[in-house]
Amino acid sequence: MKIRAWLSSYSRQFPVSLVYMLQSSEYSISEYLGWLHRAENFRTVQKRKRLDYTIKAKFLLALAWGIVALLILMWTLAIILLQPQPIGVILSAIVVVLLLPFALPYLLIVPLWLGQIVIQRPQERAIIRAARAKIRTLPATTIAIAGSYGKTTMRDILVTVISAGKKTATPIKNYNVPISVGRFINGLDADEEVIVVELGEYYPGDVADLTDLVDPDIGVITGINEAHLSKFKTLENTAKTIFELADYLDGKPLFVNAENKLVQTQAKQYKTMPYSTKGCDGWHISNPKTSLEGTEFIARKDGKEIRAHSELLGLHQVGPLACAIALADSLGLTGQQIEHGIAQIKAYEHRMQPRQSNGAWIIDDTYNGNIDGMRVGLKFLGGLSAKRKIYVTPGIVEHGHESPAVHQRLGQYIAQARPDLVVLMQNSALADIQSGLESADFAGQIRIETDPERFYHNIDQFVASGDVVLMQNDWSDAYA
Amino acid sequence: MKTVAVIFGGRSTEHDVSIVTALASIIKPLEATGDYQIESVYISKDGSWYWDERLKDIALYRSGEIEEFMRKAPKIHLLFDDGLTLVKSSQFAGRKMYRKIDVVFPAMHGTHGEDGELMGLLDMANIAYVGCDMTASALAMDKILAKQVTAAVGIPSTPWMACTAREIAEVPHEITQKAAALRYPLFVKPARLGSSIGISRIEKPDQLPNALEVAAHYGDRVIIEQAVTNLIEVTLPIMGNTELTPALLERPLTKPEDFFDFDTKYMQGGKKGKGQKGAQGYSELPAELPETLYQKAEQLGLDVYRALGCAGIARIDLLIDSRSGDVFFNEVNPLPGGLYAHNWQKAGVSSVDLVKKLIDLAFDRFAQQKRYQTSFSTNYLKQF
Numbered sequence: 069m070k071i072r073a074w075l076s077s078y079s080r081q082f083p084v085s086l087v088y089m090l091q092s093s094e095y096s097i098s099e100y101l102g103w104l105h106r107a108e109n110f111r112t113v114q115k116r117k118r119l120d121y122t123i124k125a126k127f128l129l130a131l132a133w134g135i136v137a138l139l140i141l142m143w144t145l146a147i148i149l150l151q152p153q154p155i156g157v158i159l160s161a162i163v164v165v166l167l168l169p170f171a172l173p174y175l176l177i178v179p180l181w182l183g184q185i186v187i188q189r190p191q192e193r194a195i196i197r198a199a200r201a202k203i204r205t206l207p208a209t210t211i212a213i214a215g216s217y218g219k220t221t222m223r224d225i226l227v228t229v230i231s232a233g234k235k236t237a238t239p240i241k242n243y244n245v246p247i248s249v250g251r252f253i254n255g256l257d258a259d260e261e262v263i264v265v266e267l268g269e270y271y272p273g274d275v276a277d278l279t280d281l282v283d284p285d286i287g288v289i290t291g292i293n294e295a296h297l298s299k300f301k302t303l304e305n306t307a308k309t310i311f312e313l314a315d316y317l318d319g320k321p322l323f324v325n326a327e328n329k330l331v332q333t334q335a336k337q338y339k340t341m342p343y344s345t346k347g348c349d350g351w352h353i354s355n356p357k358t359s360l361e362g363t364e365f366i367a368r369k370d371g372k373e374i375r376a377h378s379e380l381l382g383l384h385q386v387g388p389l390a391c392a393i394a395l396a397d398s399l400g401l402t403g404q405q406i407e408h409g410i411a412q413i414k415a416y417e418h419r420m421q422p423r424q425s426n427g428a429w430i431i432d433d434t435y436n437g438n439i440d441g442m443r444v445g446l447k448f449l450g451g452l453s454a455k456r457k458i459y460v461t462p463g464i465v466e467h468g469h470e471s472p473a474v475h476q477r478l479g480q481y482i483a484q485a486r487p488d489l490v491v492l493m494q495n496s497a498l499a500d501i502q503s504g505l506e507s508a509d510f511a512g513q514i515r516i517e518t519d520p521e522r523f524y525h526n527i528d529q530f531v532a533s534g535d536v537v538l539m540q541n542d543w544s545d546a547y548a
Numbered sequence: 549m550k551t552v553a554v555i556f557g558g559r560s561t562e563h564d565v566s567i568v569t570a571l572a573s574i575i576k577p578l579e580a581t582g583d584y585q586i587e588s589v590y591i592s593k594d595g596s597w598y599w600d601e602r603l604k605d606i607a608l609y610r611s612g613e614i615e616e617f618m619r620k621a622p623k624i625h626l627l628f629d630d631g632l633t634l635v636k637s638s639q640f641a642g643r644k645m646y647r648k649i650d651v652v653f654p655a656m657h658g659t660h661g662e663d664g665e666l667m668g669l670l671d672m673a674n675i676a677y678v679g680c681d682m683t684a685s686a687l688a689m690d691k692i693l694a695k696q697v698t699a700a701v702g703i704p705s706t707p708w709m710a711c712t713a714r715e716i717a718e719v720p721h722e723i724t725q726k727a728a729a730l731r732y733p734l735f736v737k738p739a740r741l742g743s744s745i746g747i748s749r750i751e752k753p754d755q756l757p758n759a760l761e762v763a764a765h766y767g768d769r770v771i772i773e774q775a776v777t778n779l780i781e782v783t784l785p786i787m788g789n790t791e792l793t794p795a796l797l798e799r800p801l802t803k804p805e806d807f808f809d810f811d812t813k814y815m816q817g818g819k820k821g822k823g824q825k826g827a828q829g830y831s832e833l834p835a836e837l838p839e840t841l842y843q844k845a846e847q848l849g850l851d852v853y854r855a856l857g858c859a860g861i862a863r864i865d866l867l868i869d870s871r872s873g874d875v876f877f878n879e880v881n882p883l884p885g886g887l888y889a890h891n892w893q894k895a896g897v898s899s900v901d902l903v904k905k906l907i908d909l910a911f912d913r914f915a916q917q918k919r920y921q922t923s924f925s926t927n928y929l930k931q932f
Contacts, residue, residue, distance in 0.1 A: 426893040455896050519582060526580035532898040 076110040077169035083132035085110040086173055088119040090128060090180070097177050104173050115521055128176065135175050139164050192247045199250035200281050208237075208260045209399065212282055214267040214275050214313040215290030215325070216306060217438035219244070222290050222388050223266045224416050225380075229392040232409030233401035234261040244268030246281055253282070262399065269309050271299055276312040287313045287322040288391065292330035295438040298468035307334045314338045321398070323348065323391050327384075328440070343391035345383060351394050356386045358448065360422055360429050360536070367393050374403050378413040381420045381431065384444035420445060427533025429454075434542040437464050439474050442540050443481045450485035455534025459487040460527075462520060462543045463497025472500045479504015487538075489513045493520045495543070550650040552584045552907065553634065555666065557591040560658030561745050561766070564609075565885055570655035571606050573886040577899035578653075579604075584907075587634060587647055591656065592618055599624045599634050599647075632675040651910050652677040653903075654883065662883040663689040663740060676914035678906045679860035680882040687856045688880035691771045692739045694856060698877050701855045703848065705877045706867060707731075708773040710739065713764040720757055723772075727756060730774045736760060739769035749775070776876060780868040782835045784849035785888040787902075789859045789909050789916075792850055795888065795895040797842060799835035833894050841868065845875045852877050860909050863888055 076082070089107075093099035107113060119125055146160040203210065211226060213219045220242040227238045237260040239252040244266040256263070267278040292307050300306040311334050314322055324335045326342030335342070347353045347367065351374075356365040363385050364377040374393055378385070389410060396406045415421040418435035433445050442464070449457060459482055463475055479501040482490055490505065492498055494516055505514065517523045523530075524542075531537055556570030557563055570588070578584050588603040592614075598621050608614050627633040627646070634647045652675055654666050664685030670677045680688060687693050692710045699705065707730055711723050727734065736759035738746040746766040748759035756772075763770040785795040835842065849864040856862075863884035867876045892902050 426890075426898070428898075517582070522580065522582065526576070529577040529580040529899045532893040532896050532901070534896045535898070 070108060072109055073107050074169050077172075079111050081111050082169070083129060083136065083172070084119055085113040086132060086176055087125050087128045088114050090176070091119060091122075091125055092117070095124075095180060095184075097181060100177065128180070131179060132172060132176055135172055136168065139168060139171070192250070195254060196246050196250040196281060199253035200283075202256070203253050203263075203281070203283055206256065206258055206260070206263070208256075208263045209286065210263045210265065210282055210284045211286045211288065211395070212265050212267050212279060212284035212313055213288045213290060214269065214310045215288075216269075216293045216295040216310065217441050218290035218325070218388065219266045219268075220435075221385075221416060221419055222288055222391070223264055225385075225388050225392045225413060226288075226395060227264050228413045229396050229406060229409035230262050230264070230399060230401065232412065233396070233405040234399060235259065236262045236264060238264040239266070242266060244278075245270075245274075246277055249278060249281060267313060269306075270296060272305055272309045273312075275309050276316065279313050279316040284313070284317065285320060286395065287317045287320070288395075289313060289322065289324045289331055289335075290388070291325045291328040291440055292334070293328075293438055293440045294470045294474055295464075297470050301468070303330060307331075310334075311338075314340075323395065325387060327387055341394065343387050343394065345386040345390070348387075348390040349394035349398070351390055351397070353386060353390055356383055358383050358385075358451070360431075360452065363389070365389075369397070372397075372403055374406055374410075376407065376410045378410050379415050380413055381415065381422060382444055382448040384447070420448070425528045426531055428531035428535035428537060430527065430531065430537045430539065433538060433540045437541045439464060439477060439481075442478060445538060445540055446481045446485040449487065449536065449538045452536055454536035456489065456532075456536075457485070457487040458489045458491065458531070458535060458537040459485065460491040460523075460537065460539040461501075461541055462493040462495055463501055464541055465543060471497070475500030476504035476507065479506070479510075480508040483508030483510035487512055489515060491515045491517055491523065493543075494518045549583065549585050550907070551587060551647060552578060552651050552653055553587045553589050553632070553647075553649040554578075554653045554655055555589045555591065555661075556655035557593070558656040558658070558661045558666075559591070559593060559595045560656065560660060560662075561741065562657035562662075563593055566655055566657045566661070567606070567609055569657065569883075569886050571604060573889050573899065574653055574655055574903055575604050577903045581900055581904065583904075587649065589624070589634065591660075595660075597624045597626070599636055626673070628673045630674055632670070632673045649675060651675070651907055651914075653907070653910075654679055657883055657885065658741065662881075676910045678910040680858050680862055681913075684857040684859065684862075685882045688858065688862065688882040690740050690769070691737060691879050692769060694880055695771075695877070698852055698855050701851070703851055703855060703877050704874070706774045706776055708771055710769060710771050711760070713768040713770070716760045716764045716770065720760065723760065724753060724756055727772055728753070730772065733775040735773045735775060736763050737771050737773070738763045738766040739771045740767045773878075776867040776869050778869050778871040780835070780837070780870045781865070781878075782837075782845055782868060783863055783865045783888075784846060785861065785863045785884055785891050786849060786853045786858070787861045787892075787897075787905065787909070788853075789913050792853060794846055794850060795891045795897070796834040797837065797845055797849075798888075798891050799832040799837075801830050801832055833891060837868075841873055841875075844873070848875050848877065852880060856880060858882060859913055860906055861887065 089103050090100050093103060143161055143164045147157050213222050223238060227236050230236045237256060239249060243249065243252065245268050249265055265282050267275050269275050289310060292310055294303065300309065307330055319339060322338060322340045324340045324342055325331050326344040341349045345353060345356060351367045351369040354366050358381060360381065362377060362379040363381065363383065365386055367374040367376060367390060376389060378389065393406055396409065418432050421432040423430055423432065436442055436445060449459065463478065475497045483505050489512060492501055492514065498516065554570050554574050556566045558566060575586055575588060578586050587599060590598045590603045598618065600621060602608055602617065608617060622637045625635040627635050632649045632652065634649060636645045638645055652670055654661060654677060656662060656666055660666065662685060664682040667677065667682040667685050671682060687697055695705045695708060709726055709730065715723060733749055733751045736748045736750060746763050748762055750756055750759050760770060780799060782797045782799050784797050787793045845866050845868060848866060852864045853862055861884065863881040865878040867878050887902060889899050889902060893899065
């Protein structure tokens with residue numbers, strides 16, 4: 069623990085900060101400990117969000133204060149026992165005071181760990197068992213989506229399009245771990261026609277577990293890259309984990325992103341239906357166009373024609389939309405239903421989501437945290453005409469040892485988009501992004517923000533009519 | 549990092565407007581840049597000066613807590629030390645707080661601020677400041693002087709006449725007689741007030757005495773102007789010292805008799821009693837005019853700006869007769885409310901870029917002025 073962090077732990081905010089860190093880490097002990105070792109000031113941990121006072125959070129907070137009270141009680145007892153020896157009292161007081169910042173963060177996770185082992189995990193296993201049994205009795209067609217990136221976008225596209233003709237269900241938000249997927253399945257009405265589930269991959273074996281849970285009929289693999297490399301260690305591990313979906317499907321329909329090299333390589337061992345900006349499963353795409361108004365193209369197969377227009381931005385959306393057309397067609401939706409479904413697709417929150425401010429276009433892509441997604445977003449920015457183009461990013465997290473190389477690539481992609489102004493944040497990714505910009509001879513302006521919160525809250529002050537701003541990724545408080 | 553003092557409030561009928569201009573259009577974008585240290589200096593309605601971080605929060609004024617604040621906060625001193633330093637007592641152990649200012653951003657609309665008085669003080673302090681200097685401000689704020697100066701360089705205004713409060717009180721019939729040479733409808737205005745306070749539009753001679761009395765309530769000089777028929781009213785914000793950058797001609801969308809009075813402009817919206825925004829939310833931006841007429845109006849605005857010696861920023865109001873295509877100078881606002889940021893944004897200048905540019909212009913002008921010799925040694929005193 070650094071000195072500044074140690075001193076800040078003597079504030080009343082310390083227990084609240086610890087519980088906030090646990091909550092934000094979704095009670096993952098390893099992530100909490102990682103954040104604990106990185107923290108520089110426990111007074112200012114809550115930047116982007118505040119502690120949500122759930123029952124669990126209140127219990128942990130009460131426990132934290134209880135531990136503090138216990139330590140003080142111990143010291144009081146020491147005074148009573150050691151009374152004739154004042155030096156002993158003083159020494160014990162010093163020990164208690166010095167120990168507190170080191171002891172409390174670790175003592176707090178003991179009951180959490182015990183609770184996870186004794187209560188939480190058995191409960192979760194029961195929920196998952198019940199869900200596994202239930203889904204195998206449901207008549208619905210289940211579609212599972214795996215990939216390092218683009219899963220949520222693909223899920224939302226498929227759900228919106230297929231909903232135009234079939235009763236479709238999907239977990240809320242982007243819940244993609246066994247317990248949340250299990251709860252979702254247990255809550256189904258059993259009259260759904262299609263179920264779409266995203267398979268989160270955090271560690272090797274995750275996709276296999278989830279695939280076994282949901283027993284999919286159709287799979288989609290959106291792409292493989294360095295996202296979560298800090299956990300997977302190598303791209304080979306990442307690819308192997310994601311293709312656990314293909315292993316389970318064993319010949320059942322599997323759509324794969326043909327524009328991702330790692331997917332292309334891995335997919336050679338399987339029978340797959342590739343999708344790309346050229347089309348999917350016999351559907352051929354022509355006249356693809358994209359602008360700030362949305363993306364449109366024509367898809368044709370065997371005399372059928374679909375004129376697609378969606379509010380999604382960027383030509384990289386054409387491939388997933390082509391996949392959605394092919395899938396929806398195979399499920400029996402009519403061309404009209406598919407066109408209507410595509411037209412209903414809105415830009416998803418914080419994913420290439422455009423809005424206007426003071427006459428400027430601001431594209432909020434702050435949930436995009438992978439290099440391939442950022443590359444295509446930057447390509448979109450590069451293709452736009454604007455009075456002034458502004459690009460904002462803090463960089464990307466969780467790329468482990470690949471982080472410097474990834475950020476240098478990011479710098480190069482940024483330079484290729486030729487923005488007039490690049491706004492970067494003062495953090496660990498800065499130097500590498502700047503190096504990438506320099507290597508690509510970036511000639512525009514660079515602004516380094518020392519207070520990202522201030523910048524994001526005041527973005528409207530920086531823009532005017534004719535500007536286009538692309539904001540990609542945002543770091544949570546765990547990495548701020 | 550440069551230290552910027554934003555001075556706002558003041559003993560003026562536009563006190564509250566000044567607070568909004570300072571907080572929303574100046575302090576907010578300056579702080580967003582992170583490039584400046586911003587000191588907020590508030591002048592209360594009784595003329596006392598205060599300096600405090602809390603003065604940047606609009607809630608202080610909206611809630612009325614400003615009164616409590618002023619009761620407890622120490623008034624500040626100004627130290628003229630070949631520049632300007634703010635001095636405040638900490639009220640503990642006789643300690644004082646000092647802050648040397650690099651540039652002042654005046655945000656005081658109306659009397660004692662926008663009319664040049666504050667600028668004169670800042671000239672004496674020998675410090676850079678944003679916007680029009682004392683002379684240009686004084687000329688701009690006095691509608692009579694502004695028309696006299698611009699007329700001298702051939703800039704047209706609609707026919708007008710001037711009178712004093714004394715004349716209104718003592719010889720009103722003479723004024724009525726002189727006004728007969730003007731064609732009704734007429735506008736009767738205090739000569740040295742902004743934000744449309746005290747202005748009357750009159751259709752008939754019997755309305756004139758009342759209008760004069762209202763105008764004279766706000767100042768000792770009154771101007772009477774002939775209205776323009778087939779009126780298109782436009783306004784043009786301009787930025788610059790020698791090289792000028794116009795924003796966009798903006799046309800308020802009102803009927804001629806529904807001109808923007810203070811309440812309408814700032815409190816209710818462009819249509820009386822309706823809408824939530826001020827007048828700036830109800831205008832045609834840019835004004836939809838034929839290209840030649842647009843260019844003519846824009847050029848006239850630039851000519852007025854130069855004729856009055858404006859610098860930094862100002863807003864020129866013009867009247868267009870849509871039938872004849874004549875463009876007339878109406879009045880100048882040397883400190884546009886909210887800096888007219890909405891217009892600059894539409895013209896492609898962000899709020900941050902606007903305030904940064906204005907500060908750069910202030911430093912440029914200050915550097916230019918430093919080149920002039922203003923004092924020298926003489927033997928004059930030796931003869932006494």
